[in-house]
Amino acid sequence: MGLALRNQLAAPVTLLALFVFLAGIPLVAVGWLGWRLLEQDRALDVQRVRERLDNAAALAAREIDRSLAARNDLLIPAAQGESVSLPADAVFLVFDSRLLQRQGVRLPYYPKASPPLDVPAILFADAEAQEFRNQDLSNVAVSYRAIAASKDRSVRGAALMRLARVLRKQQKLREAFAVYGELAGLGETPVAGSPAELVARRERIVLLNATGGDEAAKEKQLLVSALFDGRFQIDRATFDFYQEVLSTPHAPAETSRPSLDLARAVEALWPLWQQQSAGRAASAVNESVFAAVWRRTPAGTAALIGRVDDLMTSTQAVLQNLDVRLALEDPSGRLSWGSPVADADRVTRTFRETDLPWTIHVALADPVAAQAISNSRRNVLAAGFGVMLLAITAAGYFVFRAVRRELDVARLQSDFVAAVSHEFRTPLTAMCHLTEMLEEGATPPDRLPLYYGALGRESRRLHAMVESLLDFGRIDAGRRGYQFVDTDATELVKQVVQECRDHAPSAAHRIEWQALSVRAREPVRIRADREALALALRNLLDNASKYSPESSPIRVSVRPQGAFVGISVEDEGVGIPKDEHRAIFRKFARGSSARALNVKGTGIGLTMAEQIVKAHGGRLELQSEPGRGSRFTALLPVRPSHA
Ligand code: ADP
Numbered sequence: 001m002g003l004a005l006r007n008q009l010a011a012p013v014t015l016l017a018l019f020v021f022l023a024g025i026p027l028v029a030v031g032w033l034g035w036r037l038l039e040q041d042r043a044l045d046v047q048r049v050r051e052r053l054d055n056a057a058a059l060a061a062r063e064i065d066r067s068l069a070a071r072n073d074l075l076i077p078a079a080q081g082e083s084v085s086l087p088a089d090a091v092f093l094v095f096d097s098r099l100l101q102r103q104g105v106r107l108p109y110y111p112k113a114s115p116p117l118d119v120p121a122i123l124f125a126d127a128e129a130q131e132f133r134n135q136d137l138s139n140v141a142v143s144y145r146a147i148a149a150s151k152d153r154s155v156r157g158a159a160l161m162r163l164a165r166v167l168r169k170q171q172k173l174r175e176a177f178a179v180y181g182e183l184a185g186l187g188e189t190p191v192a193g194s195p196a197e198l199v200a201r202r203e204r205i206v207l208l209n210a211t212g213g214d215e216a217a218k219e220k221q222l223l224v225s226a227l228f229d230g231r232f233q234i235d236r237a238t239f240d241f242y243q244e245v246l247s248t249p250h251a252p253a254e255t256s257r258p259s260l261d262l263a264r265a266v267e268a269l270w271p272l273w274q275q276q277s278a279g280r281a282a283s284a285v286n287e288s289v290f291a292a293v294w295r296r297t298p299a300g301t302a303a304l305i306g307r308v309d310d311l312m313t314s315t316q317a318v319l320q321n322l323d324v325r326l327a328l329e330d331p332s333g334r335l336s337w338g339s340p341v342a343d344a345d346r347v348t349r350t351f352r353e354t355d356l357p358w359t360i361h362v363a364l365a366d367p368v369a370a371q372a373i374s375n376s377r378r379n380v381l382a383a384g385f386g387v388m389l390l391a392i393t394a395a396g397y398f399v400f401r402a403v404r405r406e407l408d409v410a411r412l413q414s415d416f417v418a419a420v421s422h423e424f425r426t427p428l429t430a431m432c433h434l435t436e437m438l439e440e441g442a443t444p445p446d447r448l449p450l451y452y453g454a455l456g457r458e459s460r461r462l463h464a465m466v467e468s469l470l471d472f473g474r475i476d477a478g479r480r481g482y483q484f485v486d487t488d489a490t491e492l493v494k495q496v497v498q499e500c501r502d503h504a505p506s507a508a509h510r511i512e513w514q515a516l517s518v519r520a521r522e523p524v525r526i527r528a529d530r531e532a533l534a535l536a537l538r539n540l541l542d543n544a545s546k547y548s549p550e551s552s553p554i555r556v557s558v559r560p561q562g563a564f565v566g567i568s569v570e571d572e573g574v575g576i577p578k579d580e581h582r583a584i585f586r587k588f589a590r591g592s593s594a595r596a597l598n599v600k601g602t603g604i605g606l607t608m609a610e611q612i613v614k615a616h617g618g619r620l621e622l623q624s625e626p627g628r629g630s631r632f633t634a635l636l637p638v639r640p641s642h643a
Contacts, residue, residue, distance in 0.1 A: 015404065023396030027389060034385030038378055045374045049364065053347035056324040057362040061354040063315040068280050068356070071304050071311070072293045078103060079302040090306025091262060095273075099233060100300050106230025107263040109239035111270040117190065119158040123147060131166060141166045148182075157183060157191040161199065173207055180204045188232050195232040198223070198242050205245050220246055228257050236267060258288070265290040266305060273303050282308065282330050282357035289328075289336040291357060308337050323365045328358035412588030412603065419602045423465060427458040434458070471535060472604045475611045476587060480532070482615055486639065487530055488523035489565050490558045496537045497556055507545050507554075514557040524558060524565045525639040528616060536612040539605040540569040540632045546599045548573025548629065564618065564635045572629040581622055585610050609634070 071087070078084045079094050079101070086092055086104045094101035098112045121128075127143040130136065141163055148159035160183040167176035183191065184200035191199045201223040208216035226232070227242055234242075265283040269292050272281055278295035283305075291311045294303035308328070319326055327338035331351055341363040349360040364370050434455045437443055443451060474480040494513065501508035544554045548571040555570040574593045576584065584591045588603040610620045613634045624630035 015407070016400070019396060019400040019403075023392060023400075026392050027396075030385060030388050030392060034382065034388075037385075038381060041374075041378055041381065049345075049370065050347060052322070053324060053362045053364070056319060056322045056326075057347045057349045057360055059322070060315055060319060060326050060360055060362060061349050061356060063318050064311070064356055064358075064360075065354070067311050067314055068291065068293055071291075071306075072278075072280070072295065074304060075293065075295050075302040076297050078304070079297040079299040086304065087306045087310050089258065089262070089310060090304060091266065092302070092304045093266070094297070094300045094302045096300045102233070104306075105259055105262055107266060108228050108230050108257075108260050109234050109236050109263050109267075111236065111267050113233045113235040113238070117154065118193075119152075119154045123155065124158065124162060127162070131162075131169075134169075137166050137170050141170070153186055153189040154191070157186045157189045157196045160186075160196075161191050164203065168207075173211070177204060177207050180207070194238055194242075195234065197226055198232065198234070198238075201226060202242055202245050228259060230259055230263075261285040261288045262290060262305065262307075265292070266303075269294075269303070269305065273301055280357055282336055284330065284334060284336060289330075312337055319362075324362050325365045327361040327363075329361060330358055409588070415590075416588045416602050416604070419600065420465075420469065423600060423602070424462065427462045427465075430458045431455060431462070468535070468608075472608050475608055480615075482529040482532060484527040484529055484616075487526055487528040487533075489526045489528070489567060489636065489638075490524055492528065492530060492533060493537065493556060493558050493567055496534045496541070499534075500538065500541050504545075507550070510545065510550070510552070510554050511541070512553050512555045514555060524560055526565060526616070526636050527639055528636070529612075532612045533616065536609040536634065537567065537569070539609045540634075543605055543632075544569050544571035544573070544630075546601070547571065547593050547597060552629075560638060561635065563638055565638050566633045566635050568631055568633040570629065570631040575626040575628050575630055576622070576624040577626050581624070585620075 074084045074086070074092075078086075078092050089105060091105040091107060092101075092103040093099060093110075095112065098114055099110050102110075124144075124147065127140050127147075130143075131140045144159050144163035144166060148156050148163060150156050150159065160179055164176045164179040164183065167173075167179060180200040180203045182200075184197045184204070186196035186200075188195040188197065190196070201219060205216060205219050205223060208219055223242065224246060227239060227246075262285075264285040265288075268283045268285070269281055272279070273292075273294045276294075280291070280293045282289060282291050284290075289308040290305050291308045292303055292305035294301060296302075312328075315326070325338060325341065327341045327346075328336040330336045336358055338361075341361045345367055346361045346363040348362075351357060351359045354360060434451050438448075438451060438455075471480065497511055497513055501511060541554065541556070548554065552572040555568070557566075557568045557570070559566045559568070574596060576591055576593060580591045583589050585606050587607040589607075590601060590603040593599070594601055606620075609632075613620045613636065616636050618634060618636040621633045621635060622630065623633070
């Protein structure tokens with residue numbers, strides 16, 4: 001704010017404080033509202049997700065329960081021998097103290113196997129007596145061979161085993177090997193408490209290991225398939241016994257096979273099946289998890305156990321549509337199914353709540369995408385509030401500016417009144433003084449013309465001031481009517497200059513006249529209200545003489561500039577700082593030069609000059625630098641000469 005007056009009239013701090021306060025209330029209110037809304041939206045989002053997950057968890061629990069119940073419903077009909085369709089990879093068992101029935105997957109071993117019937121030893125008593133006394137082994141072999149011809153498969157098996165034993169004692173390994181081959185052909189016929197094939201294959205491997213060769217690997221493969229295909233109902237001890245021979249060189253020990261895992265799961269659950277009359281449970285073996293249902297039936301305890309993946313297919317299908325993922329955790333906290341779910345964003349149903357073998361965790365399938373949607377919604381909301389805050393701030397600022405302007409004008413106006421009164425006082429005081437002297441009648445007659453002359457000058461000055469004020473009033477209100485006539489600009493300016501010289505002879509020498517027409521003699525034709533334009537020019541000349549030293553010249557020129565003629569008034573005075581170039585044209589505004597030089601004035605001269613020039617279709621331009629003087633140029637449109 002360069003203007004001295006502006007400094008004085010700067011909006012009071014209280015006004016600023018008031019506006020900050022008034023604009024601050026809605027700002028804070030809207031800001032708080034926005035923040036609350038965002039918070040609520042966030043909370044609502046969390047709640048919505050939680051509800052969705054709650055529903056999904058309930059649905060999942062119901063679906064798993066339904067799947068287990070469906071398996072449970074199979075138990076009685078299956079135990080009664082009805083044909084039921086078992087889930088893939090599942091095994092159905094009926095047992096009391098031993099295994100009674102099996103359907104589905106054949107297991108490598110069972111927790112309990114039916115004890116095989118033994119062949120009466122009496123059949124071999126004679127031959128064995130001879131054998132153990134080591135008498136005539138070839139004779140013994142003949143006896144065993146004879147018994148081996150029996151139609152009874154178990155008798156045959158027992159005889160073949162003894163025959164092979166004798167042959168081995170005789171070092172007839174090749175023949176013993178062949179006899180074991182025969183024995184293997186008897187399959188599951190029990191021999192010495194085990195299926196004949198297992199016994200035979202094991203012995204063949206032992207024999208082959210002794211002799212070495214590829215044959216051993218082939219034989220091991222045969223034993224592996226006999227064991228793992230679950231061809232025989234054997235118990236764990238038997239299975240381990242036969243499996244042991246496989247871990248010798250040439251064949252890797254088989255430890256992980258689906259059927260073996262299932263057998264282990266059955267083994268693990270077996271005690272529970274015996275303790276509880278009915279139930280559902282899960283068991284994990286290696287990477288596989290199995291789910292079992294069981295109950296007592298008239299035929300014995302029936303149990304159905306299969307892979308949890310198979311149990312979960314229907315549940316998974318249901319959940320897929322809900323865009324959630326599921327994890328099952330067994331009571332020990334081990335993940336049974338699904339992928340791990342972070343604690344923070346999941347809903348949990350414990351196994352106690354659901355009566356299932358697992359605790360259920362449900363989370364969003366794609367939390368990042370869900371988050372992105374809510375985030376973008378919140379961003380829009382935040383942006384909306386941001387715009388509102390901006391709008392309130394901007395509105396507050398503009399109202400503040402307008403009010404400040406109005407206040408400025410009010411103050412300028414009161415200053416103006418003071419200045420005008422002051423200006424009026426000078427001529428009025430002089431006139432009063434002269435009138436008093438004349439009234440007294442003591443004035444010498446020779447001085448009378450001097451007094452009358454002074455009285456006349458002062459009253460004309462007063463008249464001019466009143467006229468000027470009335471003019472300003474009309475111009476400012478836009479009520480001044482203009483009488484445009486064809487005028488020669490040079491001639492008009494010359495006339496105004498002459499008048500000024502006449503009125504102020506002391507300053508007359510300062511005014512330098514320059515008419516710079518293209519063709520110097522030709523008139524510059526404009527349409528002008530001569531009186532108004534003369535008033536504008538007088539104001540400019542007046543200012544030039546007020547704001548420059550008495551010794552410096554004032555140059556007046558008329559220069560055609562294209563379609564315009566520029567009438568300039570130039571001084572070498574104090575000049576006007578750049579930041580006041582616009583402000584000094586406002587009404588009542590006075591610049592720093594007025595203060596610096598203590599020049600009296602009302603701040604309406606430039607306002608009037610500019611309004612008049614504008615009314616002529618022109619513009620008033622200012623070039624000035626502090627300390628170097630100022631040039632005001634009224635640019636007025638020139639009338640084309642043919643018009
Ligand atoms: P006033 O002269 O009565 O103050 P004006 O409207 O004529 O009012 O001028 C406004 C202000 O412009 C003046 O107060 C002064 O500061 C500045 N001004 C005008 N003309 C000149 C000039 N020729 N040189 C320096 N300052 C000027």
